[in-house]
Amino acid sequence: MNLPNPFCMKKYWILLIVLTGGIQLLQAQPATPLRIIVLGAHPDDCESDAGGTAALFASMGHAVKFVSVTNGDAGHQSEGGGILAKRRFAEAQEAGKRLGVAYDVLDNHDGELVPSLPVRLQVIRKIREWNADLVIAPRPNDYHPDHRYTGVLVQDAAFMVGVPNVASDTPPLKKNPVFLYSQDNFKRPNPFRSDIAVDITSVYDQKVSALDAHQSQEYEWLPWIGHYSDQVPAGSADRIKWLAKHLAVTITSEVRLALEAGYGKQKAALVKHAEAFEICEYGTQPSAEEIKRLFPMVNGK
Numbered sequence: 482m483n484l485p486n487p488f489c490m491k492k493y494w495i496l497l498i499v500l501t502g503g504i505q506l507l508q509a510q511p512a513t514p515l516r517i518i519v520l521g522a523h524p525d526d527c528e529s530d531a532g533g534t535a536a537l538f539a540s541m542g543h544a545v546k547f548v549s550v551t552n553g554d555a556g557h558q559s560e561g562g563g564i565l566a567k568r569r570f571a572e573a574q575e576a577g578k579r580l581g582v583a584y585d586v587l588d589n590h591d592g593e594l595v596p597s598l599p600v601r602l603q604v605i606r607k608i609r610e611w612n613a614d615l616v617i618a619p620r621p622n623d624y625h626p627d628h629r630y631t632g633v634l635v636q637d638a639a640f641m642v643g644v645p646n647v648a649s650d651t652p653p654l655k656k657n658p659v660f661l662y663s664q665d666n667f668k669r670p671n672p673f674r675s676d677i678a679v680d681i682t683s684v685y686d687q688k689v690s691a692l693d694a695h696q697s698q699e700y701e702w703l704p705w706i707g708h709y710s711d712q713v714p715a716g717s718a719d720r721i722k723w724l725a726k727h728l729a730v731t732i733t734s735e736v737r738l739a740l741e742a743g744y745g746k747q748k749a750a751l752v753k754h755a756e757a758f759e760i761c762e763y764g765t766q767p768s769a770e771e772i773k774r775l776f777p778m779v780n781g782k
Contacts, residue, residue, distance in 0.1 A: 515543040515775065518608055519617040519663075520635055522594060522627035523556060524549045524573040524586055525695040529728075530663035531617050532580060532688035533681025534756045537778045539581035540684070546583040546611050549573060550600065550631050555591035557697055558705045566591075568697055576694040580687065594626065596633040604638045606651045613658045615775055617758065620662040622670065635660065639763035659775060660764030664736070664757040675757040677772060678739035679779060685754040689725045699724055729754065743779035 517538055521527040527535070527547035535545045553569035554562055570586050577584030587603055594600070608616055616639075621632030639660050645653045665673050681688060692699055700720060704710040712727075714720050732740070736757045740749035760766065767775060 510542040511777070515614045516612050517543060517545045517615040517617070518548060518611045518613040519545070520548045520550060520604065520607070520631060521619065522550055522625065522631040523591060524553045524569045525576070525692060525698045526619070526628070528576055528580070528688065528691045528695070530619065531756055531758075532691050533684050533754065534617075534679045535582050536580050536684040536687045536691075537679065537681065541777060544583075544611075545581070546585065546607075547573070547577060548604075548607050549584075549586045550604070550634065551589045551591045551594050551627055552586055553591045555593075557702045560697070565697070569695075572695045572697060576691040579691045579694055592627065594630045596630045596637060601634055601637050601641070602648045604634045605641050605648045608638060608642050608658065609648070609651045609654055612654065616658045616660045616764065617663055618660070620665055620667070620673065620759070622667050623665060624667075632662070636761065636763055639761065657765045659767050659771075660761035661758040662761055664759075673757075674759045675733070675735045675739040676760045677776060677779065678736050678743060678755050678757040679776065680740060680744060680748075680752045680754075681756050682751075682753045686725070689721060689728060692728065693721050693724055743776070
C-alpha cells in the first residue's frame, strides 16, 4: 500500500486553505459594488455627516469617495492659507485611510464658497467620474455659508450630471443617482426628514478615529471657536475617549422610527449610534426595493 507523501499532503492542505479562503473572500464581495460619493464643504464634514455609513459600505466591498468642496484654508484660529490647506489635506488623507475611502479636496477657498458655475462644473465632474449610485450632501440651510452653498451646488448638479453638453469633457451619467441629504437640526424653512436611518453602532469607533485624524479641527479650531478648549484633554488616548463622547448624538424619535422601519423594532431599540438621510427630490426617487438594494446594511427584520 502506497501512503501519500506527508510533505505533498501538507502542500495540498495549504493550497486547499488558500483556495477556500479565496472563495470565501470572493463570496463576501458584492456582485455589483455600489458607488457612493459624499460631498462636504470642508475636510472633516463628510466624516461628520456620513462617516459611519461610509465605513459600513467600504467594509462590504462598495466604493466610497469623499469630496471636500473647499480646501479648509480658513478654519483655524492661528494658522491659515496654504500652510493650513496642506495640513488639512494630509488630515483628510489619513481620515480616508482609517475609513477605507478615497478622499478628494478641491482647491476652493474656505469661507468664500459661492454656488458659481465653475464650482458647479467641478461637482458635476466629480459625480460623473465616480459613476455614483448614491450622492450624499448637506441640505442648503445651515449656519455656515459654505455648508449651505455645498447643498445648493449639489442640487444644481443633480439633473445636469446626465446632460451631455454640460461639462462635456466628462462623459455624462447614463442614470440619475439617488441624492440624499445628511442629517441636521435646522428647522427653517423646513426640518430634516428621516427617510433612511443606518445603525452605525458597530463602526462608531471607526468614525471617531477618522475625525481624530483631523487634529486641527477636533482639538484646536472647533474647541476654540466654540469656547470649550479647556475641555480638551492633553493625551491622545484621553482625547479619543473625550471625542467619542463629544460627538455622540441623541437619536431622535423620528430617526428611531426610521431605524424601526429598516431593522425592526427589537433591533432598532438596541441602536446606540445612527446616521440618517433625507431623499432629495431632485434625483432618482427610489422605491422601497431600491432602497434595500442601495442600503444593504439596513436589514434585520
